[in-house]
Amino acid sequence: MKLSAPQIRARKRRDGSAPLAMITAYDAPGARFVAAAGADVLLVGDSLANVVLGQENTLGVSVTMMSHHVRAVVAARPDVHVVADMPWMSYHVGVNDAVRNAAQLIRAGADSVKLEGGRVRRDVVRAILDAEIPVMGHLGLTPQSVMSMGGFKVQGKTRRAAEELGLDAKVLQDEGVFALVIEGVPPVVGARLTEALEIPTIGIGAGPDTDGQVLVFHDLLGLTDRPPAKFVRPYAQLAPVITDALRHFVDDVRTGSFPGPEESYPNPEELLP
Numbered sequence: 001m002k003l004s005a006p007q008i009r010a011r012k013r014r015d016g017s018a019p020l021a022m023i024t025a026y027d028a029p030g031a032r033f034v035a036a037a038g039a040d041v042l043l044v045g046d047s048l049a050n051v052v053l054g055q056e057n058t059l060g061v062s063v064t065m066m067s068h069h070v071r072a073v074v075a076a077r078p079d080v081h082v083v084a085d086m087p088w089m090s091y092h093v094g095v096n097d098a099v100r101n102a103a104q105l106i107r108a109g110a111d112s113v114k115l116e117g118g119r120v121r122r123d124v125v126r127a128i129l130d131a132e133i134p135v136m137g138h139l140g141l142t143p144q145s146v147m148s149m150g151g152f153k154v155q156g157k158t159r160r161a162a163e164e165l166g167l168d169a170k171v172l173q174d175e176g177v178f179a180l181v182i183e184g185v186p187p188v189v190g191a192r193l194t195e196a197l198e199i200p201t202i203g204i205g206a207g208p209d210t211d212g213q214v215l216v217f218h219d220l221l222g223l224t225d226r227p228p229a230k231f232v233r234p235y236a237q238l239a240p241v242i243t244d245a246l247r248h249f250v251d252d253v254r255t256g257s258f259p260g261p262e263e264s265y266p267n268p269e270e271l272l273p
């Protein structure tokens with residue numbers, strides 16, 4: 001059953017709810033798999049840049065590119081809430097611009113949008129919510145801040161930094177975000193933020209105590225060419241399986257064993273000698 005943003009908002013673990021499971025997807029086959037697995041939320045993440053487009057960071061993705069992939073995902077009619085990431089520079093230039101870009105993702109088929117940052121994005125979050133578009137927050141290791149963070153580094157490692165994250169989280173909650181992704185923080189920070197908030201937190205590299213967990217499709221399935229990050233549990237190793245199948249095809253073509261009679265249409269009688 002597809003959850004609405006308010007239904008996700010109500011999934012606080014301490015109220016007895018099961019933890020939320022969120023998985024990314026970027027195309028129709030991926031969306032079908034995620035829905036069939038029974039995930040609560042499907043995220044069309046801007047990790048699109050890394051795992052699909054082969055880029056080093058997420059900064060190269062535009063709203064047009066994200067919309068294209070949201071359309072591909074919803075074309076599969078997945079029975080799951082679809083969140084679309086707002087890419088870098090789609091909500092940094094001005095509030096009106098941000099609302100228009102969020103609307104573009106909704107018109108492409110998303111049920112809500114996600115954006116990175118805390119107090120500095122307060123006005124943008126409020127404006128998008130005022131346009132009746134549900135917003136998911138994202139704090140901690142926010143990949144769109146890779147340059148200002150000086151790399152992909154665990155955040156919230158000092159008392160001060162952890163307190164700052166707490167202030168950001170409270171502001172996002174007060175504005176009305178329906179859930180909050182917390183990425184790349186020590187487990188104790190993930191636990192404290194979760195305890196301090198009434199909205200559900202969804203962790204990635206934030207320890208076991210958040211109200212939900214998210215992983216990237218390609219990481220979860222062992223489809224990437226890089227060693228996985230510390231927080232990834234690869235539930236399958238599909239890369240060698242795929243390479244092996246493709247190699248078999250290449251070999252069969254070269255040896256002439258493909259196609260055989262089973263893969264060929266019957267010859268009409270009158271054309272035979």
Ligand code: KIV
Nearest residue numbers: 024045046047181214
């Ligand atoms: O883009 C993405 O996949 C994300 C997740 C890592 C939360 O934002």
